[in-house]
Amino acid sequence: MQNVAIADQTVELHDPQTFITKYVWSQDHKVIAIQYSLTAIFVGLVALVLSGLMRLQLGFPDTFDFITPSSYLQFVTMHGMIMVVYLLTALLLGGFGNYMIPLMIGARDMVFPFMNMLSFWVYLLSVIVLMASFFVPGGPTGAGWTLYPPQAILEGTPGSDWGIILMLVSLAIFIVAFTMGGLNYVTTVIQARTHGMTMMRMPLTIWGIFTATILGLLAFPALLVSAIMMLFDKILGTSFFMPALVSLGENLDYSGGSPVLFQHLFWFFGHPEVYIVALPAFGMVSDVLATHARKNIFGYRMMVWAIVGIGGLSFVVWAHHMYVSGMHPAFGFFFATTTLIIAVPTAIKVYNWVLTLYRGNIQLTVPMLFAIGFIFTFTHGGLTGLFLGNVTIDLPLSDTYFVVAHFHMVMGVSPVMVLFAAVYHWYPLFTGRMFNEKLGKAHFWLTFLGAYAVYLPMHYIGLLGVPRRYFAMGTTDFIPESAFTLNASITVSALIVGLSQLIFLYNLFWSLRYGKPAGHNPWGATSLEWQTPDVPPHHGNWGKELPVVYRWAYDYGVPGVEQDFIPQNHPVTDAEHTAGEPEGSKA
């Protein structure tokens, strides 16, 4: 395998022999991707139910006896951590990353299939450890998803006996799993692209996943180390994060630790984590938009550099999550500036998506609806981010529902919209069948309008000053009666949105059996994953020979050709050369 310019991998492939090696201990990237996705969707549903319970309490306080202040905090914590780490990160990178990378770059599998398999099983272990915390004495931790010490490990916080330990152990295991997968993704993209697939011909999906994985490999270490240190504080009684303090009238043995250190470490992980989730979503939505608008993506090179730029900048903005912790004004100034600079490449991306749609031949298919919905939700979430990036505006808003609305819009709803777009877009490839269009559209409108019904009023009650993480608002003078009515309305909308996801699940399973056979390339897409000899692709992906790539992934709406698109593996014809612009100038 050494010193080969392009390596074909057939010797490394380990064809599956039995049912077990084919579907359980499988080393095929596509099976691993589906295992990852199903596990992630399962925990995601748990987190969705938790959010429903939280909303029930907030919308109708004093109605539900089984939701105590402690269990409310546990719901908040588990909802946040599961959604961010165990659902979005795992589904976008473990699921879509695994499925798409080898197919889109023309490889037969990841470079180390065995390690890839191990990555899933270790991830499953981390999920099991996390879920176990629901069944231990004291229940899961209620420290908030940021797990700030000292409160996270002190008595009085729910789950401070076992819940917090299981949470930290589970995170450490997750990081091991992610590292094994992530090393594979990056090495595969760098080394195993097929003939003709230069970096600047890769679909933006791959650019997003590739950059996000690098961010993960550099950001997760901070979380791993802080998890280890906090475990020591909890179990061994060290004082890394614990200052001298009095708890429940007792002097504790801790002294001299630094709680702010944890916040720095956590957010050094936590902010890149936002982009670990967002960048793959940016990439996938670009491909969905271009395919369904039958138009090349506007400014491909700019899109690539924007992804790389956002990735780099995401490492120097972390302290904007900590303005209220107090810091030297010069640092506040620095972090506010870098935060606002990130808006530049992000805005470039939004403009380019809109310009891709401009005068395109827009097909309002279900994936396209979700992709356009994403542009709306992401723009809204991004704009409120500009407010919150400024220190003086952030201070009064920081602990209110305004922030909750902001980050749910930008990194909750938006990536989920892209995930739905991506699942609908690639469903024919995964299964060989089309999903039900009507159910898909119903799912879109309920989710999209529902998301606005939930989060727009939440911005408003945040501006009123309603604090977040409170079990009940009680009777405070500055909170008007209308805030309670709005909260009830938000809860009703949230429950409707939550239930409408059942349509999605039903559609997935119904279409698996009764959907129309999709055939090859139903959307008329140019990228390589649709050009496999079999749909869904078989083990090894490409039959006897690897495909050869002759062009970028966005030759849509090409004049003078039979169909309105040219797949990446079609050679350039003489007619194209004489027809107008040379191929090389397009990208």
Place this chain on the structure above:
Amino acid sequence: MTAQSNETTAYTEPGIKGMVSDWVGDKQVFDMPWGKLMMWLFLLSDTFIFSVFLTGYMNVRLSATDSWPNTSEVFALTIFGSHLPLVLIAIMTFILITSSGTMAMAVNFAYSGNKRVTVILITLTAILGASFVGMQAFEWSKLIEEGVRPWENPFGAAQFGSAFFMITGFHGLHVTGGVIYLLVVARKVARGDYDKKGYAIVEIVGLYWHFVDLVWVFIFAFFYLW
């Protein structure tokens, strides 16, 4: 993206121009086996882990309310009646750096096809690594006897013990893992498992080993000497 079919070779010119042509071509960006690149990426990630450990240690050293112990006194040994500060650490560091030398020689002999010498050198590296871990165990037990615990110690700030056990422990685990890794590779080299695939694996395990040494140099500088 200039030409349709870049005729690529595995070797490119040096300098920035070569780097650019490596990244834009339709070829493996790095002219090395997949496993070697993966080890480099892993080590990059691991660098961040150790950097965060050391940053965290420096931070708690600043935030600690009690005074920091004088490390050259804590880590001193009295041998034959003479009081020698940091003597054990000096020996440990010397041994670990020597093991890097034997590792580098092993890589050289592996590529030139001398299996017997390669196996001997890798085993020697593993033995040196194991003796490093052994001395670390001695150091730990000495400090534990003197009453140093992760949560307290008689010399001053409690964070001294916490950071010491955490960082040297994490590094010691890396060395122990490396020793096992080395022995596995040595056995496979001896069996001739790599005759067909090539001996890049020796270089890969070597990369890991050099990294563990390099990290030790930083721990030595920041924890023991400061």
